[in-house]
Structure formats: structure tokens, C-alpha cells
Amino acid sequence: DADVTQTPRNRITKTGKRIMLECSQTKGHDRMYWYRQDPGLGLRLIYYSFDVKDINKGEISDGYSVSRQAQAKFSLSLESAIPNQTALYFCATSGAGARDEQFFGPGTRLTVL
């Protein structure tokens, strides 16, 4: 079984709809992250969480919110989706060390019409 899972894997929605993307991990990591990937822009950090009570904005948090329901679960919400939020979204986790690598989920492809 995959260590980091994301649901759904693909989603098509309409402008103005509320969307939730979910991430679960079995690695036992405290730290979790949400990124979006756009062609030619690499990955950009949306939100990150160091533990259940510690949530921080990344570089592109406008239009997004998150919820850390448990150590293993970190959800990303688009309260009112807009077309320029069409992208590939990745969840990641990491351990407590300052030099620890991040482990990524398979991604969710979101299309906003």
C-alpha cells in the first residue's frame, strides 16, 4: 500500500463550487504539505502543517484553506473554485529532521470549468 494517498485522483468541477482534496499518510510523520504544480512553474507551496495544531500559509494560499483532522490526515479546500485553480495538486509528508526529504502522494488533477 502507498504511504501517501490522495483522493480523488481526478476531479472536474465548475466555477464557484466548493471542492475538498484529501490526503492520508501512514508514515507516522508530523509534517504535511500541499503543493500545486503548473507547467513551467515547478511546485509551489500552498499550506504546510508541522503538527495537528500548527498550520501555516505557503507562498500561494489565497483562495485555499486547509484542515488537519489528525496526524495522518490533511485536507485542502477550495471554497469557491475558479478556472485558474486548474492544476495538479500534491500532498507531501516529512519527518522531524531539518534535512529530511519529503514523500509525495500521486497527485490530484483538478479541472475547474
Next chain:
Amino acid sequence: GNSVTQMEGPVTLSEEAFLTINCTYTATGYPSLFWYVQYPGEGLQLLLKATKADDKGSNKGFEATYRKETTSFHLEKGSVQVSDSAVYFCALSDKARSASKIIFGSGTRLSIRP
């Protein structure tokens, strides 16, 4: 702030060719440096890393050396295979309150012809 600049793609090579993908960084302090690889339809996975100056990371025939004097971490492989076709991301750790955020470059798409 910290940043990563990597070679723009796409890069197309023939099988068994030598590969270099350039990566330079800007950072305060002493970040760790990473190369991640993304195969089609998959998430990113760590390819190699180096945590201090002059360290060499290596994996699957790929190598990169942490060069503090030139602020570089170029990825090399002596003989590429078709299975190496993927997008490669250079990245650095950006410490924040004793934990790391990772800053990614824009990615380089590599295609290998048989």
C-alpha cells in the same frame, strides 16, 4: 529569499548519451540540496540528496555534487536509458522554525530516444 534555478527543458538525448542538467541556488545559511524525479502520471520521488558542501549524492547511476563556491548542484549521468525519461526537479531545504520547507526549481523534462 532562497531560490533554485535549473536548466530549462525539454532536453532530448539518445540512449547511452551523457546527461547534465544544471542547477544553481541562492540561499542563506547551509541548506540541503535535492534532486527529485517525476515519472509520467506519478508524484515526485527523491532521486538523491546532499546535506553539506562537497557531498556527492548518487542513486541509479545519477550523481550530483554540492558546490558551495559556485552555488551549484548539477545532475549528471554517464549513460542514459529510455527509462530515465521523466521530469527532474532540483530543490533546496529552507529551514523555518527548526523544520524544513522545500523550494523547488521549475523542472526539466528529459526525453530519451531509443
